[in-house]
Amino acid sequence: MRQGIDRRSLMKLGAGAGALAALGVSADALAQAAAKGQLTMAFPADVPTWDPNARSLAAVQSLYKMVFDQPITQNPDITPKPALATKWGYVDDKGLALGLDLRSDVTFHDGSKMTAEDFKYSFFDRPRLPTPEGGRKLDTAFIWRRVKDIEIVSPTRVVMHFSEPMPSAVAWLYFLTSYVVPKAYLEKVGVAEFEKKPIGSGPYKLVEYQQGARIVLEANDAYWGGKPAIPRVTVELVRDPTARTAAIESKRVDVSVDVPIREAARLATVPGLTSMIEPISDITLLQITKNGGFADERVRLAAHHAINKEALSKAFFNGAAKPISVPAAHNTPGYPEDYSFAFSEDKAMALLKEVGHGPQNPIAIKFSSPNGAFPGDFDVARAIVQMWKKVGIAAELETIELSTYQERLRANTLPEATLFSWGNAAGDPEMYGGYLLDPKSIFSAMKSDDLGQKFQPLLVETDEKKRLEGYRAAHRFAAEKGYTIPLYQTVKTVVSQANVAIVKYDNGLVLPQTFSFKA
Known part of the structure; x- marks a missing residue:
């Protein structure tokens, strides 16, 4: 050594x-x-900023969770666990009022006590404050846009009132940006000073930052x-x-x-030394559009059938990247474990033959991938290009920066396929297909009305059994229409003494x- x-x-x-x-x-x-x-x-x-309500960046949530607390947290198996809130549940039959009981023994790092006022400030008042000229709204303004009021019943009891059902509200209380910040301190020092000297109620205090x-x-x-x-x-x-x-x-x-x-x-x-090499709830997939050669469903499905996901896992991830057939991770509520999208070069070539293409007469598409933004991203993309070449798809591979990806996604100018890694620490299916495939979502690359018919009703479905069954069916529908090409669960590595x-x-x-x- x-x-x-x-x-x-x-x-x-x-x-x-x-x-x-x-x-x-x-x-x-x-x-x-x-x-x-x-x-x-x-x-x-x-961190992009020490304001934990500002930006929904999945890569730094571990850092925020060292300093700040959320109403609900997660067990190692990502099931929800009480944190600042000891109990929660809907108090009406329409899914429009979510009640939470808060701990009475929580103090911020300056010694001040956390109360329901801080909860309301974090999830209702702050997101609605005027945005400074040239500034950008907090990400919580979008996430909690359906909250029309937070009722303070007592110092340890709140009720969140929604303008329409938000069945993923509980999951969002332990997901991105959902941290409780001290109202009195923030109002006293202002956002700029808070970012320099952040105060939370978390297990650690920040004492130095370069x-x-x-x-x-x-x-x-x-x-x-x-x-x-x-x-x-x-x-x-x-x-x-x-x-x-x-x-x-x-x-x-x-x-x-x-x-x-x-x-x-x-x-x-x-x-x-000890190494942890494990698949996690984040997923890597190809974001698909109907542009160019992928306008035809048969070509999209051929592209999916041609990818040997097990081979990708073995070649680039030591076999740890668990292949997926729908845009969700295994053992999460939105994954239909009884469904598998087959790797079959024969099926891929048969579909391409129907549209007049094959290895001797390939169909040309464009394919983009980051290089170094996600584990093994560009290497995986190059391997997929070779897999496609065998069946009759000629992919022109280009590198794309994440900032450029976001711009082209918003402008609907992405190529036929783009390799991307999607973070979902909560594991809730809405944070998978609900954002990736709903054509009204700012994160959706595939704009297709029939996807909207599948996903949009689920965004307000209050019957949890129907909601989860609906997401499993919608995820499968999207794969079978060639609207998405899921690859594998992202792999996390941690090496320690x-x-x-x-x-x-x-x-x-x-x-x-x-x-x-x-x-």
Whole structure:
């Protein structure tokens, strides 16, 4: 096992001062820090802002959950679990009033008590505040747009009133941006100062922040859930995956997140290291349009049949990427486990033959993929191009930046297929097909009226059994019409020193407040 780092490896750590700082810590110093309960973690992404209600960026939810709390949280198997709210449930028969009982023993990091006023402020008042000129609305303004009022029954009881049913409301209370912030502090100091000195009620307090480099956290002694076992956490922000690999292998950090799959598998064989390589609830798929060669359903279905997902998993993810047939993860409520979309080159060629194409007369399409934004993205895309070539689809592959993807998605100018990874830590089916396939959704690439007929009624369906059955059927319908080409569940890797006990979450969250050092 390497104890040092050569000059070439060091030069690859140009992801910022945080990466260099992490590697500047000796292995002996790291061991001494662990003995004192101090953990260092290499993490791939920084928060866009320390306002946790502002942006729904899935990649940084672990960071927010260290400092802030949500009304509901999740168990490792991603089932809901009480947090700031001890009980919840609809108090009417139309799904228009959701009641929640709040804890009475929660304090923010400044010592002030959390009450129902803070809940209302976070989920109703803040999203409706005027937007500064040139500014952007909080993402909560869109997410909670159906909330018409929050009734404060008592300091520990609220009722959320909706203008129309929002059956995913409970799931959203433990999903993106749904954090309770202190009303009095925010109104006193303003948003700009809050972003510099954020205060939450979470298990850790932010004590140092160097943008793009380092986050230092200290345990909240007064945390309602009990003081974390690890009293101090340093998060080194290391964007380069090679640098994260070097940091953990050289014992400069205790935990390294999103190490490349092959490296995580290799490091699993290194004495003193432990690797977690697991599929999570995020999914990787091809966003499909009716543009160009994919205007014909038969061509879209041929493209799906031609992809050997098991081969992709083995080649690029050590077999850990679990193939999917619909746009949802296995063992989530929207996945029809009795359905499978077959890999069959014969079926693909038969469908293409019906439209006058084949290996000797291929149909031309355009295909885009990010390069480095998601695990193995461009490598997977290139392999798919070769699979398509065998059956008679000639795909012209181009690289697309995520910012460009968003612009082209909104403008409906994406090519026939685009490789994309979709985050859904909640596992609720609305956050899969409800956003990806409803033609009215800003996230939908496939604009087809028959999809709207399937998905839009489910957005307001209050009978949970009917809602979940409806999503399973709608997801299957979308696959059978060639409106989506799901590939596999995204794979999460976490490599740690063997003395760190890590709790694995099925949605990929990495939460030091659940870690401990082994004796």
